[in-house]
Amino acid sequence: MKAVVIGGGIAGLLAARVLTESFDDVVVLERDKLSDEPEYRAGVPQGRHVHGLLVRGGEIMEGLFPGLRDELVEAGAHLMDAGEMRILNPLGWVASTRTGLPLLVVSRPLLETHVRRRVTAKIVDDVQVTGLSFRGSTVDGVLTADGRVDADLVVDASGRSSKLPKWLAGAGIVVPEPDEVDSRTGYATRLYTAPEGFPVVIAESLASPDVSRGGIVMRIEGDRLMVTAQGAGGDHPPRDPEGFQRFLDSLRGPIAGMLAEAEPLTPAYLFARTASRRFAFERTPGWPGGLVAVGDAVCVFNPVYGQGMTVAAMAALLFRRHEDFSAKGCRDFQRKVAKTAQSAWVLSSNADQGWVEGAHAPGPIKRAFGWYMKKWQVALVHDQDVFRRFVRVVHMVDSPAALMNPVVFRRLAKYSRRDPRRGRRRAGPNPR
Template sequence: MKALVIGGGIAGLLAARVLTESCDEVVVLERDELKDEPDYRAGVPQGRHTHGLLVRGGELLEELFPGLRDELVREGAVLADAGDMQILNPLGWLAKTHLGMPLLSLSRPLLETCIRRRVTAEIVDGVHVTGLSFRDGVVNGVRTRDGHVGADLVVDASGRSSKLRAWLAEAGITSAEPEVVDSGTGYATRIYAAPAGFPVVYAESPSAPDLPRGVAAMRVEGDRIMVTAQGAGGDHPPRDLDGFQDFLDSLRVPISKMLADADPLTPVYLFARTASRRNAFEDVANWPGGLVALGDAVCAFNPVYGQGITVAAMEALLFRRHRDFSAKGCREFQRKVARTSKAPWAMSSNADRTWVEARRGGLLGWYLKKWQAGIVHDPDLFRRFVRVVHMVASPATLLNPVVFRRLAKYSRQDLPRGRRPAGSSPR
């Protein structure tokens, strides 16, 4: 059996890794020209910005590529405990407590390059896929600018830029318009030489509707600090150096002071394609055999939540338990993909809807405000919350009687409506 994977990003590489266990031949087709050493790619514009590798994602990558974590650390990635993050939410600094959960802080190009080196599938770069090819209603390969490449299975892992809906429509296969939730978030990132003692993760979280601005700063390889300013609801940080600095100055965290003597190493780079988008491919009645899709081609999350790599790894692992790629089998695979992304989609899209709908009241708003206070004051609630955010535990663990009793003691607190200085480290 020959499998073609469209897209040589992380989702495509992970799919190829697992398919090599069951297929005779696996070929990855990547549009960009690839380099041997870590570098930014046009096809991954968010690669210039901070990337959070969730703890669960790190565990799955280690399962797929034993020893990868140590390799990344040797390459300069920073290993810390997930409980050591220094994050300011609207009500204060999140409680710090050791969690025993390894957290890697690194750049997207380093992670992707180290994964690509370990994938045994054939990777062909500089290939522009222009459509699917069919025989008797079954996908039997892809069309490219240079001709046709045949396969028994085609996997679309081409990410946010996927043209799969249009390709299917050309064959008379229609799918519903994707569900889109857009928080209006934009990023601006600059890299600095790391000042002495700068935390591994240092951040301020935006909060709808009154605090649209935030920042995420992470130590990455090369003894550098990647600083990503975030603005939701259309309040985007600017590209010009003075405007970027003014944006950092406006934050409650004193990151400007912490970086005052740090040497900037790059210009400011922008990214604003952050809308969450979900295709319900599992509902397409005449989905063809020989075709599956996963990763951002199916469900693209707002990158601020760091879910994409972890979900892509979970979906790739579905190939270990799935062997039927007939029309019926491919539809079942898409149902599995949909189930895998359901909980992460609910968490991130519901958070983004607070910017779209600007609703603060109701039971959900009350409950979220309780959590904002709880994870500041209560280390146990912080631990539970972090395990869910990092997809180590189910969101259902936040809805049990023990949690309700702990949250009940926190009185309702109003979100701050203006910005004020905060200390440079948690209490």
């Protein structure tokens, strides 16, 4: 039995790793020409910017590749407690505290390179996949610029730029229009030298409708800082050095001042393709056998929330519990993929709705969700237990249902009576 995975990014590599447990032959086809060393590549335009590997994603990768975490730390990545990030929300500094959750802070090129070295599937780079090969109602391979590759199972993990809906349309299979939420977020990133004692992660979060600017600074390998300035609602940071610095200076928090002794190492790189989008492949009439999709090819999230790699890792594990890749079996698999992404979609898309241009007035459920999250913003500044629970949900260790239990309601009620303006903590001084 042979499986062909389209795309050699994180989603494709993790899918290939699990598929090697049940398929005799697994081949990964990657469009880019790959290097043996950590390098930015065209197929991952967001790779030059801060990437978040959530705790759940890190746990899955460590399970698939034992020792990966230590290997990455030895290569320059940082390991910290997820609750000790310095985060400035619209009402002040959150009540950071230890959670016991290990958070791996690593650049995308370093992570992807080390994962790729561990995958035992055959990886073929510089291959342009141009379509699918059909035998009746079953996909039996992929078409490439150089010919055809046969397969018993094709996995589309080609990411945000996937052509799968177009390829299926060519076979008369119409995919429903995707759900899309566009917060019109854009960001710019520069690398700097890291001054001595600089925190591993410090962030200033966005919040609609009033706080459109934020940023995050992350220590990466090579004793460098990855500095990403973020702007929502079309308020994007400039790329020129002076404009980039003015944007940092405009933030409420101390990031600009903390970088006073840091030296820029690169130009600022822009990224603004941040719309969240999900396809309902599980509801597509006539879905063929021998074909499934995972990762951003199915559901792409605004990268600001750092959910993509973790959702892809969770989807990869589904291959361990799924053996039927007939038309019905593939539809069932896509239902599982959709379910895996659901919680992350609800959290991020609801948070982004306030930035959507021309959006309809929210319904009662979304209004209630927005009201509830504002209460959380107040509580996160004052209550370490609330923050600890929040961290576990954001990092997908616990379900969002954990935010809805009676203990949480009682704690939130305590802070809902407090005037948020009086409860706000000032942005300065330097929170080292």
